[in-house]
Amino acid sequence: MSSTSHVDTAAAAQDGAPAPASRRRRGVRRLSLRDRIAVALLLGIPLLLDLAFVWFPAIGTALLSFTKWNGVGSLHTETCKPNVPSILNNGCWYGVQNYHQAATIYPEFWPAVRHNLIWLAVFVLIATPLGMLFAVLIDRGIRGSRMYQSILFLPVMLSLALVGIIWEFMYSQNYGLINTVIGRTSDSNAIDWLGNPHLNLWSVLVEATWRQSGYVMVLYLAGLKAVDPTLREAALMDGANAWQTFWRVIFPVMKPINIVVMVVTVIESLRAFDLVYITNKGINGLELLSVLVTSNIVGETQRVGFGSALGVVLLIISLVPISVFLYQTFRREEAS
Amino acid sequence: MSDVETSGTGTGSSPSPSRRNLLRGAAGAAGLAAVSGGLLTACSSDSSDDKSSSSKSPASVAGSTVTFGSNYSDPAAKTAFAALTSAATASSKVKVTVNTVDHNTFQDNITSYLQGTPDDLFTWFAGYRMQYFAAQGLAEPLDDVWEKIGGNFGPAAKQLSTGLDGHQYLVPLYNYPWVVFYNKSEFAKHNYTVPTTWDEYIALAKQMKTDKLIPIAFADKDGWPALGTFDILNLRINGYDYHTQLMTHKIPWTDAGVATVFQHWAELMPYMQSGANGRIWQDAAKTLEAKQAGMMFQGTNQVAAQYVTDKANLADLDFFVFPEINPKWGQDYMDAPTDGFMLSKKAKNKDAAKAVLEYIGTGPAEAGYLKTDQWDVGLANGVQVPTYNEIQKKSVTEIGKCKAVAQFMDRDADPAMAKAMISIIQKFIDDPSSGNIASLQKSAEQQAKAIYTS
Numbered sequence: 194m195s196s197t198s199h200v201d202t203a204a205a206a207q208d209g210a211p212a213p214a215s216r217r218r219r220g221v222r223r224l225s226l227r228d229r230i231a232v233a234l235l236l237g238i239p240l241l242l243d244l245a246f247v248w249f250p251a252i253g254t255a256l257l258s259f260t261k262w263n264g265v266g267s268l269h270t271e272t273c274k275p276n277v278p279s280i281l282n283n284g285c286w287y288g289v290q291n292y293h294q295a296a297t298i299y300p301e302f303w304p305a306v307r308h309n310l311i312w313l314a315v316f317v318l319i320a321t322p323l324g325m326l327f328a329v330l331i332d333r334g335i336r337g338s339r340m341y342q343s344i345l346f347l348p349v350m351l352s353l354a355l356v357g358i359i360w361e362f363m364y365s366q367n368y369g370l371i372n373t374v375i376g377r378t379s380d381s382n383a384i385d386w387l388g389n390p391h392l393n394l395w396s397v398l399v400e401a402t403w404r405q406s407g408y409v410m411v412l413y414l415a416g417l418k419a420v421d422p423t424l425r426e427a428a429l430m431d432g433a434n435a436w437q438t439f440w441r442v443i444f445p446v447m448k449p450i451n452i453v454v455m456v457v458t459v460i461e462s463l464r465a466f467d468l469v470y471i472t473n474k475g476i477n478g479l480e481l482l483s484v485l486v487t488s489n490i491v492g493e494t495q496r497v498g499f500g501s502a503l504g505v506v507l508l509i510i511s512l513v514p515i516s517v518f519l520y521q522t523f524r525r526e527e528a529s
Numbered sequence: 530m531s532d533v534e535t536s537g538t539g540t541g542s543s544p545s546p547s548r549r550n551l552l553r554g555a556a557g558a559a560g561l562a563a564v565s566g567g568l569l570t571a572c573s574s575d576s577s578d579d580k581s582s583s584s585k586s587p588a589s590v591a592g593s594t595v596t597f598g599s600n601y602s603d604p605a606a607k608t609a610f611a612a613l614t615s616a617a618t619a620s621s622k623v624k625v626t627v628n629t630v631d632h633n634t635f636q637d638n639i640t641s642y643l644q645g646t647p648d649d650l651f652t653w654f655a656g657y658r659m660q661y662f663a664a665q666g667l668a669e670p671l672d673d674v675w676e677k678i679g680g681n682f683g684p685a686a687k688q689l690s691t692g693l694d695g696h697q698y699l700v701p702l703y704n705y706p707w708v709v710f711y712n713k714s715e716f717a718k719h720n721y722t723v724p725t726t727w728d729e730y731i732a733l734a735k736q737m738k739t740d741k742l743i744p745i746a747f748a749d750k751d752g753w754p755a756l757g758t759f760d761i762l763n764l765r766i767n768g769y770d771y772h773t774q775l776m777t778h779k780i781p782w783t784d785a786g787v788a789t790v791f792q793h794w795a796e797l798m799p800y801m802q803s804g805a806n807g808r809i810w811q812d813a814a815k816t817l818e819a820k821q822a823g824m825m826f827q828g829t830n831q832v833a834a835q836y837v838t839d840k841a842n843l844a845d846l847d848f849f850v851f852p853e854i855n856p857k858w859g860q861d862y863m864d865a866p867t868d869g870f871m872l873s874k875k876a877k878n879k880d881a882a883k884a885v886l887e888y889i890g891t892g893p894a895e896a897g898y899l900k901t902d903q904w905d906v907g908l909a910n911g912v913q914v915p916t917y918n919e920i921q922k923k924s925v926t927e928i929g930k931c932k933a934v935a936q937f938m939d940r941d942a943d944p945a946m947a948k949a950m951i952s953i954i955q956k957f958i959d960d961p962s963s964g965n966i967a968s969l970q971k972s973a974e975q976q977a978k979a980i981y982t983s
Contacts, residue, residue, distance in 0.1 A: 264640045265665045276982055279943070280664055298975040301952060366807050367816065381803075388750060388807015390959055473750055477806050477955040492637050494661070494944035496980075 251508065258502035261287040264495040291502035302503070305480040308394055309510070312401070312481070313462040320402040321458045324409025329439060331410070332417040346411055348404040357471030360400040361387070390478025397468050397479060405461060409454055416450030417443070452518075459514040463507070482507040590881035591622035597885075598628050598648035600635035609901040613702075613889065616897045621884040643667040649876035650885065655689040655867035656936035657776065658944065659699050662871075663692035669872040670696035674883050678890030681909045685934065689867050700890045701869035702898060703905035704934070705830040706924050707757050708848040708863070715742075715820050716847075723849045725860075727765075727793070730852040734800035737823040744800035746822035748813035749958060752951035755805065756938040757864055758826060759954060762790045764862040765854040769933040772862075776942040778981040782973035788966060793854065795961040806955050811835055818842075826851065828866065833904035833920050843903070846920060850927050863927070865934040867908065949976040 224232070261273050262284045273285040295302045327345055331338045348356060363370045364386035371386065372378045386396040420443055428438040444451070466483040469475040475484030482503060489500030601610040607629060614625040628648055635642075635652075642651075643662065653659055662668055671690075675697040679687065682701070690699040716723075719740055724730040734744035749755040763772050767786045774780045775787070802813060802822065814835040816822040825832060829848070836843045850860050870889060872882050888894055895907030896914045899921075906924045907914060914921070928934060939947035953969045 263665075265644065265667065279981055280661075294979050298972070298979060300972050300976075364807075365812070366804050367812060383804055385804030385807035388804050390806070390955075393807070473806075474752070476752055476952050477959075488948065492944070492948075493639055493658070494948075495640055496945055 254501045254504050254508075257498055258291055258505045259287060259289065260498040260501075261285055261290070262495075262497045264497050287498055291499045292506075294499065295502055295506070301476075301480045301485055304478075305482045305485050306506075306510075308479070308481050309463065309465070311394065312398065312465050313459065315398045315402065316405060316458045316462040317455075320405040321409050321454060323402065324406035325413050325454075327406060327410040328413035328417055332414060333435075342410075342414070345407045347407070349407045349411065351404070353404065353467030354471050356400055356404055357468045360396075360403075361472065364396055387472055388477070393472070393478045397472055400468055401465065405458075408457070408461075412454055412457065413447075413450060416447050420446055452521075456514075456518055463511050463514075482510070590878075590884045592624070593878055593881045594624040594626055595650060595878050595881045595885055596626045596628060596648035598630065598635070598642070598651035600630055600632035600652050602629055602631045602635075605901060609898050612900065613894060613898045614885075616894060617885045617888045620888040620894075621881075623881040623884050625885060643873055643875070647873040647875055649878050649882040650870055650872055653699065653869065653871045654936070654940050655699055655701060655869055656940035657942060658936070658940040659690075659869075659871065660693045661943065663696075663698040664694070667874050668692075668698045669874050669876060669879060671698055671700065671872060671883070671886065672696050674700060674886045674890065677887050681891055683910055686867070686908045689934075689936070690869065699869045699871050700886045701867045701908045702889065702895060703902070703907055704865045704867040704928065705828050705905045706848075706850075706863055706865045706928050707761060707826065707828045707937075708850050708924075708927065710817060710825045710827070710832045710846060710848045711823060712817065712820055712842075712845050713847045714845050715823060721823075724852045725849075726852050727854045731796065731800070734797070734823075738800060740823075742820075743802050743816060743822040744824060745797070745802065746813040746816045746825035747801040747805045748808035748810040749805040749955060750807055750809045752955065753937075753939055753947075754810045754827060754831075755954045755958060756947065756950060757828070758794065759790060759950070760864050760935060760938055761826065761851045762793050762854070763787075764864075764935060765851060765858060765860075766790055766793060767855075768858045769862045769935060772935050773941065776938065776946075778943075778946070778977045782977055783970045787970055787973075791957060791961070791966040791970070792963070794957070795963070795966070798958075798961045805958050815839065828864075829904045829920055829924055830866075837903050843918065843920070848920070848923065850930075860930075861932040863931055863934060864937050865928050865931070866937045866940055868905075943980055945980045946977055949973065949980065 260268060261279075261282060262268055263279075266284055268284040271285050273282050273287045273290070327341075331342050331345075335341075351359070361369075364372075366372060366383045366385050366388070367378050369378075369386070372383055375384075377383050385392065387393045424442055424446065425438060428442045433441065464483065465481055466475075466487070469479040469481055469484055470487070473479055475481055475488065486500050486504045486507060489496045489503065597614060599607075599610055601607050610627065610629075614627055617623070618625050630638075639653075639662070644667065653662075659668075663670075670692075675687065675690070678700065686701050687697065690697045690701060692698045711721075715721075719736075721733060721736070722729075724733050737744040747755075747758075760772065763775065763786075766789055767775075771780065771786060775782070775784070780786070802808070802816065805813075810827060810831055813822070813825060814827070814832050817825045817832070818836060818839055818841040833843065833846060835841075836846055850863060853859050870886060872879065872886065876882055890909070892907065892909040892912040895909050895912050896916075899905065899907055899914045900916050903916075903918055904920065906917070906921050906928065917925070935941055938950060942950070950973065953973050957965065957969055
């Protein structure tokens with residue numbers, strides 16, 4: 194943008210006093226060769242990278258999702274023959290069968306969708322508000338706030354794989370910290386935190402929240418530090434209490450940060466993978482779409498077409514919040 | 530996928546799924562563009578390779594180098610493997626370069642590994658798991674090797690090394706039995722006797738429960754250990770042929786025989802350690818070591834190995850083969866998974882690699898490997914291993930008594946089906962009611978149809 198406007202003014206200076214209506218059009222036409230190369234490079238390289246690393250694989254995955262392929266040999270355009278052993282039916286065109294099978298006979302599919310949605314809900318309703326609360330409390334300068342800040346931020350610095358392993362020590366049935374403390378390690382009364390399919394999603398969500406709230410806290414704290422202190426003083430002068438000051442003054446001012454936090458929350462919950470994979474490879478109550486994609490595509494017998502179909506489903510789900518976010522952003526840009 | 534041959538929780542390395550997905554997408558699209566032209570050229574070049582390699586004289590291999598892709602990544606296995614390859618070098622004069630990869634990573638990447646630039650030789654498993662890759666032309670037939678080493682093995686070992694097309698593709702190294710473990714001292718203390726029938730087994734389990742023991746230590750967090758319980762019940766109730774046909778989906782999963790297997794398992798369930806889906810088998814083995822549990826059904830490769838790792842009293846450990854259920858089959862069958870070596874289709878030095886395999890397929894080579902291994906047993910006829918402990922000696926005897934040995938569900942079936950069964954059996958463990966059994970069988974059959982035929 195800036196280079197074009199710079200060219201505009203340069204062209205205008207050469208011409209003397211051109212008619213304002215034709216300025217823009219003529220300015221572009223009068224780009225020098227160097228400018229054109231610069232523009233082509235600056236636009237072309239990101240465009241190429243975008244095509245190579247985003248669009249090409251995305252479209253490739255979408256195409257693969259209509260095939261039946263185990264990753265060996267090449268793909269062809271023939272239609273898969275019905276009732277033929279899979280090994281003779283490789284790399285063929287399978288239509289929407291993968292999607293049909295996922296929705297009807299693949300028992301992990303709907304639980305995975307549900308778990309992804311639960312994950313999102315917990316992040317939006319619990320982890321993120323908790324992080325915001327921590328940030329607000331620490332920002333009020335309570336005693337030892339730096340220590341709390343470090344403690345709460347610590348999990349964010351650990352990789353999710355490590356978080357999963359740490360919590361496995363906590364949750365382990367017969368040897369774990371939690372069951373030992375509450376005295377339920379014997380075989381008859383031990384709580385199976387990570388193995389009981391009605392319980393383990395929530396156990397893992399505690400792990401995820403432990404980390405996510407620290408992450409949100411740091412983001413939010415940075416935002417809070419940037420808020421003009423005079424706003425608070427003014428609110429105080431007007432007789433607002435702490436609750437009112439936050440919700441009526443600070444929160445609205447923090448809108449950009451709020452949007453960032455919201456986007457981070459949605460992204461983190463859709464890309465959830467590491468914790469459940471470390472815990473039990475995402476089976477038995479911990480199914481997530483990301484895990485199903487991986488477990489079908491990576492491994493000995495690959496169902497590349499089927500896994501790609503699941504990947505496309507995840508892509509479509511991700512497109513919803515992304516579209517909403519982009520729509521909001523562009524509308525605001527147009528309005529301003 | 531799951532594997533049954535090593536200790537450790539196997540968290541493995543988990544590369545970014547999205548990135549890998551992208552690469553696969555890219556490769557796939559490229560494949561679409563190339564249509565199937567590559568297939569024909571691959572065939573023609575392969576056949577010319579075969580001719581030239583078989584005409585070479587064996588003398589020319591001395592001094593050349595063979596690369597060996599290994600998943601023997603645990604320290605003990607790695608040491609034993611190094612001893613094996615250096616003995617092979619001494620015998621065949623072929624230098625062997627070993628590339629060790631974490632075993633989970635190795636197995637997960639096998640498809641792309643074999644299609645890319647694989648090592649000449651690689652470690653793998655017998656059974657359908659071998660046949661699957663052989664049938665897709667990713668492995669080289671070893672018929673000429675078997676002509677030389679055939680005399681060292683019985684027909685069962687040869688059968689395990691044979692692909693769907695009747696050619697041999699594998700040279701076996703060791704196997705190990707899936708049996709019921711117990712502590713001798715504990716059985717002596719309570720005057721328990723080894724059960725030989727289902728009723729005796731249930732009665733013993735009941736008695737252990739009254740004696741405040743966990744009758745059967747049990748864990749299935751990794752998903753695969755419980756497949757062994759399904760296998761043995763199926764082998765005892767329906768026999769070996771039924772097992773083979775079920776694993777290759779010649780018998781539907783909705784069959785009444787499968788229902789009987791699940792019903793017997795449901796009968797056993799109250800005596801098995803609860804919360805198995807959240808426990809790793811190492812922890813289950815620890816409850817046996819600590820004598821909190823009376824028995825445990827798993828492979829020697831896990832339980833005996835865990836006793837060694839934990840420095841528990843290995844001398845006190847003993848086992849019996851799973852009791853008889855259907856008198857028609859008695860105790861004729863068991864799971865005894867076999868590990869071995871294969872030659873990749875893209876190997877650069879096939880003659881030298883075959884020379885290495887010819888050495889590995891001998892009794893002395895197996896004995897050398899088993900010097901540091903205290904839980905597996907060799908497959909060669911009359912292999913003399915002075916270092917065998919009591920468990921290993923008994924393993925040899927009991928495997929020898931079997932009329933046929935199965936491999937394991939994740940080695941005898943399509944791995945995708947084994948994966949589906951892992952999830953189904955975990956759901957069964959969670960709710961072993963007869964209503965749930967019926968719906969799980971139905972789900973298994975639907976998935977089997979999608980995996981094997983459609």
